[in-house]
Amino acid sequence: TKPKVWISRPFFPDIVDRLREHFDVSAEPEERAFSAAELAERLADSDAAIVGLADKIDGKVLEAAPKLRFVANLGVGYNNLDIDALTQAGVGASNTPDVLNETVADYAWALMLAAARRVGEAERWLRDGQWHGSRFEGWLGADVHGKTIGILGMGRIGQAIARRAAGFRARVIYHNRSRLDAALERECAATYVDKASLLAQSDHLILVLPYTPANHHAIGEAELKAMKPTAVLVNIARGGIVDDAALARALATGTIASAGVDVFEGEPSVHPDLLKIENIVLSPHIASASRDTRRDMAALAVDNVLAAFGHGPHAGRPPTIINPGVLADAS
Numbered sequence: 001t002k003p004k005v006w007i008s009r010p011f012f013p014d015i016v017d018r019l020r021e022h023f024d025v026s027a028e029p030e031e032r033a034f035s036a037a038e039l040a041e042r043l044a045d046s047d048a049a050i051v052g053l054a055d056k057i058d059g060k061v062l063e064a065a066p067k068l069r070f071v072a073n074l075g076v077g078y079n080n081l082d083i084d085a086l087t088q089a090g091v092g093a094s095n096t097p098d099v100l101n102e103t104v105a106d107y108a109w110a111l112m113l114a115a116a117r118r119v120g121e122a123e124r125w126l127r128d129g130q131w132h133g134s135r136f137e138g139w140l141g142a143d144v145h146g147k148t149i150g151i152l153g154m155g156r157i158g159q160a161i162a163r164r165a166a167g168f169r170a171r172v173i174y175h176n177r178s179r180l181d182a183a184l185e186r187e188c189a190a191t192y193v194d195k196a197s198l199l200a201q202s203d204h205l206i207l208v209l210p211y212t213p214a215n216h217h218a219i220g221e222a223e224l225k226a227m228k229p230t231a232v233l234v235n236i237a238r239g240g241i242v243d244d245a246a247l248a249r250a251l252a253t254g255t256i257a258s259a260g261v262d263v264f265e266g267e268p269s270v271h272p273d274l275l276k277i278e279n280i281v282l283s284p285h286i287a288s289a290s291r292d293t294r295r296d297m298a299a300l301a302v303d304n305v306l307a308a309f310g311h312g313p314h315a316g317r318p319p320t321i322i323n324p325g326v327l328a329d330a331s
C-alpha cells in the first residue's frame, strides 16, 4: 500500500496530482484552522503532511502521529513547527525559501508606497463619495524616492528589498545579527548600522526578521519612540515581532506617521485598535501571494515530500529540508 500524505488545505490540483502515483493523498476540501486535537487525529495514520503556517506541529501532535516521517511547510518562516520535537521524533521538515524572495520584496515596496502615499485612506474616502473637488493640500504623504530606507533583518528577502531601492535613488541602511560580506553589501548598496541608528535614521523601516522568542516585540513602544515622527513602518515578517498595541498607540498619537502591516500577533485576529486607525494599510498575510509564487511554493513542498520518500529528481535529498540530520540517521 502507498504511504499516506495529508494536505491541510486545498491547492493547485495539478500540483497535488504529482503526489498520487506514490501516495494515498488526503487533502482537506477547505482552508480552515485546525486545533491540536484535530491535527493529531488527521496525522494519526499519515506518513507525510503538507501544512500551512497556521498549523502548529509540536511534540504533543507528534506523539499522536507515530508513522509520520516528513512535514512540508507552505512558507519560508516555520515558527509553526517545533523543529527540535520533529528532529527528536525522526521527522524531516522542509520550508519554501528563495522561491518567494522577489514576490515578498515586491510586496514590501507595495505596502511601503501605499502607506507613505496614503493609498488606502484616499481610496476609502473616494469610495465613500466624498470627492467633490480637488484638494491641493489633501492627501499629503511622504516621499519614498531619495529617502533613507531601513531594513531590519537582511536575509535573502531583505537583500531583494534593498536591490529595488536603486531605481528610487533611495539610500539603504540595515541591521542584522550578522553583517553581510563586503561584496554583498556593495551589490545591495546597503550600509550596516546598529539598531539604534537604524531606528533613528530610517525614513521608512521594513521588518524582515524571522520570528524567534528573542525577536518577540523587537519593535515596541521604546523602538517606535526612537523612530522619526514622519516614518513609515512596514511589517511583512511575522506577528509578534511588533507589539501591535504599542503600534496602534504610536499611530494614533503621531509617534510615527503610518504603517503597512501584513502580519499580526494572534492572526487571523487583528488587534481591534489597529482596525480603528486610518493611517495604516492592513492586509491578511499575503506578501507571497502572487499566482506564480504560490504555485512555486506548492511545487517545492511537493518536491520535498516526493524526495523524502525516494522519488523524483531529488530522491533522498529533499531540496529545502530544515533538519537534514534526520534523513542521514534513517539511512
Ligand code: GLV
Pocket: 053, 074, 075, 076, 077, 078, 100, 237, 288
Ligand atoms: C510567509 O509568511 C512565509 O513564511 O512564507
Ligand code: GLV
Pocket: 076, 153, 154, 155, 156, 157, 158, 208, 209, 210
Ligand atoms: C529573511 O529574513 C529571509 O529569511 O530571507
